[in-house]
Amino acid sequence: MRTKLGVLATGLGFFCLAMPAVAHHGFDTEYDANKKFTFTGVVQKVEWLNPHMRVYVDVTDPAGKVTTWNMEMTSPNTVRRQGWGPNDLKAGEKVTFTTYGGKVVETRGSLVTIKRLSDGRELFVAGGPDASVPK
Amino acid sequence: MKRILVVSATVLGLALALFVQTQAQGRVTSIPAGGTPLLPDNLVNGPVPRLADGHPDLTGPWLGGGSNADIEREGGLKPGELPLLPWAKTLRDGRKEQDEPYVACLPMSVPRMNPYPWKFVNAYTSKGLTEIYILHELGDAGAHRVVYMDGRKHPADVFPTWYGHSIGRWEGDTLVIDTVGYNDKFWFDSRGTPHTDKLHTIERWTRPNYGTLINEFTIDDPGAYSRTVQLKFTARRVRNDIELMEDICTENNQAGIAGGYRLNSGEK
Numbered sequence: 001m002r003t004k005l006g007v008l009a010t011g012l013g014f015f016c017l018a019m020p021a022v023a024h025h026g027f028d029t030e031y032d033a034n035k036k037f038t039f040t041g042v043v044q045k046v047e048w049l050n051p052h053m054r055v056y057v058d059v060t061d062p063a064g065k066v067t068t069w070n071m072e073m074t075s076p077n078t079v080r081r082q083g084w085g086p087n088d089l090k091a092g093e094k095v096t097f098t099t100y101g102g103k104v105v106e107t108r109g110s111l112v113t114i115k116r117l118s119d120g121r122e123l124f125v126a127g128g129p130d131a132s133v134p135k
Numbered sequence: 136m137k138r139i140l141v142v143s144a145t146v147l148g149l150a151l152a153l154f155v156q157t158q159a160q161g162r163v164t165s166i167p168a169g170g171t172p173l174l175p176d177n178l179v180n181g182p183v184p185r186l187a188d189g190h191p192d193l194t195g196p197w198l199g200g201g202s203n204a205d206i207e208r209e210g211g212l213k214p215g216e217l218p219l220l221p222w223a224k225t226l227r228d229g230r231k232e233q234d235e236p237y238v239a240c241l242p243m244s245v246p247r248m249n250p251y252p253w254k255f256v257n258a259y260t261s262k263g264l265t266e267i268y269i270l271h272e273l274g275d276a277g278a279h280r281v282v283y284m285d286g287r288k289h290p291a292d293v294f295p296t297w298y299g300h301s302i303g304r305w306e307g308d309t310l311v312i313d314t315v316g317y318n319d320k321f322w323f324d325s326r327g328t329p330h331t332d333k334l335h336t337i338e339r340w341t342r343p344n345y346g347t348l349i350n351e352f353t354i355d356d357p358g359a360y361s362r363t364v365q366l367k368f369t370a371r372r373v374r375n376d377i378e379l380m381e382d383i384c385t386e387n388n389q390a391g392i393a394g395g396y397r398l399n400s401g402e403k
Contacts, residue, residue, distance in 0.1 A: 025238045030394035049387035077380040081171060104395030
């Protein structure tokens with residue numbers, strides 16, 4: 001118990017200390033922390049581009065209508081330094097993801113988590129914007 | 136007893152963390168900087184490497200060492216201590232973060248340091264150290280900041296540019312960089328702290344140990360400040376295997392669309 005609490009305190013401390021200020025632009029000018037969605041869909045493309053990496057996922061609703069979610073992450077260099085690369089997520093793969101919605105354009109989101117369904121692996125988690133958003 | 140102590144420590148830790156968070160953020164949500172690995176704590180106090188000419192090697196790469204979200208707080212001042220002239224305070228307080236030129240991929244300039252690595256690059260020629268270049272992974276907008284180390288003076292007819300005209304010299308182990316000729320377009324921080332083209336800055340860079348770089352920074356801008364301002368920023372060495380990577384900010388900048396605003400559409 002002691003260890004767990006200690007680890008918890010340390011972990012939370014580091015979490016908060018690690019919370020940075022603005023990298024390229026702010027979260028709350030673009031995204032709504034009260035709009036959080038989870039969907040399953042198929043990856044349309046993954047952009048390892050600057051200033052922010054992006055993942056586009058096609059989500060089909062029960063009526064068959066397809067909506068493409070365009071979700072922003074941190075910089076591709078940051079994700080690369082965490083050990084991820086272009087082979088980790090490719091177009092056509094099925095994923096479950098959680099995202100914050102855009103304030104005005106809801107389907108332009110800020111990616112929180114994304115899981116590859118073929119092997120259940122969570123991808124890019126530490127690089128996602130949720131690293132700085134209170135849960 | 137142990138349990139009480141641990142719980143107390145946890146509460147204290149949380150309170151401290153929240154305090155730091157509040158102090159550091161001023162708001163709760165932002166796109167993270169995260170992810171650039173820093174030098175481990177046990178290597179920070181190591182010896183300062185030296186150049187062949189005996190001066191400390193300030194190369195880096197480093198993380199931080201300048202302003203980012205709020206120059207007043209990050210530079211070590213209390214709220215309201217920054218001696219902005221009334222018009223400049225009004226301008227700052229009316230600015231919206233999304234209107235900052237940096238968000239549109241223009242240069243962040245001096246003394247801003249976004250949360251990506253940067254470095255000094257010493258350019259040695261047959262005449263010795265003639266220039267130092269300052270390179271940022273992101274925030275230079277493809278430009279390079281040059282600091283002339285060859286003893287030249289500022290030109291008498293300097294015209295305003297994003298990085299101005301910088302001349303440097305060594306004072307013992309301190310690298311002193313004196314810059315004039317800035318334009319008034321860039322902001323000191325995402326809060327919108329302004330300056331004018333009368334801005335003159337002095338940076339005094341020291342490396343007290345292997346992992347730390349200190350920037351004693353002077354703002355001299357009678358156009359926007361009632362007196363000169365002395366600030367202090369600290370940079371941390373990034374992990375030894377980390378190098379600067381390519382980051383072409385304009386290649387796919389979609390900032391603003393999700394939030395329904397156009398970049399750089401407001402006051403500059």
